[in-house]
Amino acid sequence: MVREPRGGRADRPVVAVLVLDGVPGHHLTTPGLVFDTAAGHHPGVGYQVRLCAAPGLTAVGAPAPLPITLPWSPAGLADADIVLLPGHAAHHERPPETVLAALRAAAARGARIGAIGTGVFTLAATGLLDGRRATTGWRHTEDLARRHPRIEVDPCGTAVADGPFLTAAGVFGGLDVCLRLLAQDHGEATTAATARELTAPLSRYADRVRDRIDRELTDTAGLEPTLHWLRTRLHLPLTPADLAAHAGISVSSLDRRFRAQTGTSAARYLLRLRLDRARELLETTDEPVERITARTGFTSPAALRHHFSHLTGTTPRTYRTRHRNTAL
Known part of the structure; x- marks a missing residue:
């Protein structure tokens, strides 16, 4: 008791x-x-x-x-x-x-x-x-x-x-x-x-581990060639139909394969890759948000800010400032 x-x-x-x-x-x-x-x-x-x-x-x-x-x-x-x-x-x-x-x-x-x-x-x-x-x-x-x-x-x-x-x-x-x-x-x-004080750079190591695990999951689904192709083309206005065409399967088959291995759709996975790339650029470069928008395939800076805030609870600018302060 x-x-x-x-x-x-x-x-x-x-x-x-x-x-x-x-x-x-x-x-x-x-x-x-x-x-x-x-x-x-x-x-x-x-x-x-x-x-x-x-x-x-x-x-x-x-x-x-x-x-x-x-x-x-x-x-x-x-x-x-x-x-x-x-x-x-x-x-x-x-x-x-x-x-x-x-x-x-x-x-x-x-x-x-x-x-x-x-x-x-x-x-x-x-x-x-x-x-x-x-x-x-x-x-x-x-x-x-x-x-x-x-x-x-x-x-x-x-x-x-x-x-x-x-x-x-x-x-x-x-x-x-x-x-x-x-x-x-x-x-x-x-x-x-x-x-x-709590050695926050360890969280960046955790992100790298998460990325490796995610790649291993997609390997088992046979999607790695398409995922590799996608990661090098995030600046393009790609859609799930483009991914399906590259993989040589229908959009519905592509979506089923993504959901079976990751629990999410191809469209959401693509959005997550774009946001991860935007986070990386905010952390490692001084490029303006407009340039990061172009490099990550978002249709406008407003679209990037909307999705970024939904994911992280903060704006790209605030995220960059917080990361730079934490890394000091």
Whole structure:
């Protein structure tokens, strides 16, 4: 039985981490690391991080099982401003009703909710992600799309924001979610400085790993020749029909092959490649947005800004400034 600690909010936003059995150890510690680091270096920044044990919690999972007890139960979500859902071992099982009810109540009162890795399955079980975009670890995107067909699953995303919900994939997904939440509350400068303290360049390594995994997935589908051809022609106004013609198959067959291997359509995959190329150019060059628009095949700078903001939650200009500050 979990005993609730005493003590009020002290006017600090509450971050409640809802922990299910088999949580990866780093998912458990990342929120405190990020928010405590920000508070320790920036006057006026302060959070109360609560670790809340879901029913049945006994131990952490990877890298090795370790018995654990936490000071809060799901009741700790009752006044939380932010709720975080780490991954956990039994993500295929339906979460306890107390967990689902606590999450729905948090969303109803306007709390922001972030889910990392297999924790996205827990959030999906509430129905709160229906009709929204979300992502999870690359090994689980196809399963998430199959189990929750009303969710638009992004198989290539490292972090996806849709309304008050943030979902993330990968080892560094929790770090990305916490930094994005910090940026919403305290701006880009504070977040960039906090990221430097946390060795944020590691996230760029994670992006490279994601790209390699994505290439390996397309290899198994026999699409690699067409994907290689596509990557060298992103500046052209290509369409799924052009990809199908190059692959020598119909558009419907091309789309089925893409969905079978990545969980998304050829058109969305093409858009993601264009956006990834735009991010790379923003990070590594000083080219104006108009030139980047031409090099990535968008019809206009306004189209690039629209899709870029939808993916990252920020403008190309702000993204470039934030990346340059973080890389210092």
